Amino acid sequence: MRKLTFILMVVLVAALALPGMTSHANALSTACGDQQDPSVPSSPCRPMYLGGEAVTLKTGVPFAWLRAEPKSPQIAATVWPNAAATMQIALGPQGHFDGFQWWWFVTLAPSGRPYLVGWVEQASLTANTTSPAPDDPSVVKNWGLPxxxxxxxxxxxxxxxxxxxxxxxxxxxxxxxxxxxxxxxxxxxxxxxxxxxxxxxxxxxxxxxxxxxxxxxxx
Missing domain, CATH: 2.30.30.40 (SH3 Domains)
Structure with a gap:
């Protein structure tokens, strides 16, 4: 009888906890906003990117600076708007929340020069879903030389x-x-x-x- 009572109590506790667990899981399926702190219990969220995504500048952003550190004033390179993907979320360091906004470590693409990397604020980024134009200067031609x-x-x-x-x-x-x-x-x-x-x-x-x-x- 005691064993049956224990099992019923476990089932009851699990049933009571399930809505909260489901609610938390749903919250974590929501990507963090540009200035949303992931450590706040009342508004849990997951990082916007996982790593490897092609991204570009949001419409209306005139340019972005690749910085040596998140929120560092030291500028590594300048990124200009382009129809093609201009950056890729790096698979190394992931997103960083500095207490005010999110930053992402990116590779400038398609550079072929892996040292052109740096941090860009999430507010300037968006996923690239467009195909580059045939004459896009950032897409290298497959020309044989000479x-x-x-x-x-x-x-x-x-x-x-x-x-x-x-x-x-x-x-x-x-x-x-x-x-x-x-x-x-x-x-x-x-x-x-x-x-x-x-x-x-x-x-x-x-x-x-x-x-x-x-x-x-x-x-």
Missing amino acids: MSGKVKAGIPFVWMRVAPSSDAIPGYTIPPLGPFVVVGGPSFDGYQWWWMVAYPGPYGHVYGWIEQASIQPLS
Whole structure:
């Protein structure tokens, strides 16, 4: 009789606790808001991301800084809006709540340079669900080298730069529809891809870097 009474008591306690357990489980199925503290008992939540998700900047966010630490003033890189995924939630350090807002450790993508990582506030991020445009400069072309090419129609001129970056010094100017040979690359500057080209100048070939969006392959 005592054994039966004990079993009934266990069943009763479990029945009384089940609604609370279900409520807590439902709460944890809700992702934490940008400034929602996960440690507050009255509003439990789970981190927004698990790791590995492709993300980009929210509409209306002009740019974001990759920071060396969550809420650190030290800036590692600048992320600009793009139709393609600009970042990926890293599989290493996960989200961090600094007492005011959530931060996520991300890899700048598709950089191919794993050291371009840093922390971005959750309020600036959103999951990337769009496919990149065919001429998106952040999506690398699968070009075999060497490859004959020319300045894409409609572009008045192209600067050949001494390094694969918009900040690099122009070393030579290629005129409209100017022909060249793509001989090196690609290299990503955090915003777009660059290729090294050889252009037939008046005193021999000139070498420099031009942005992928200005290149028209010659079949």
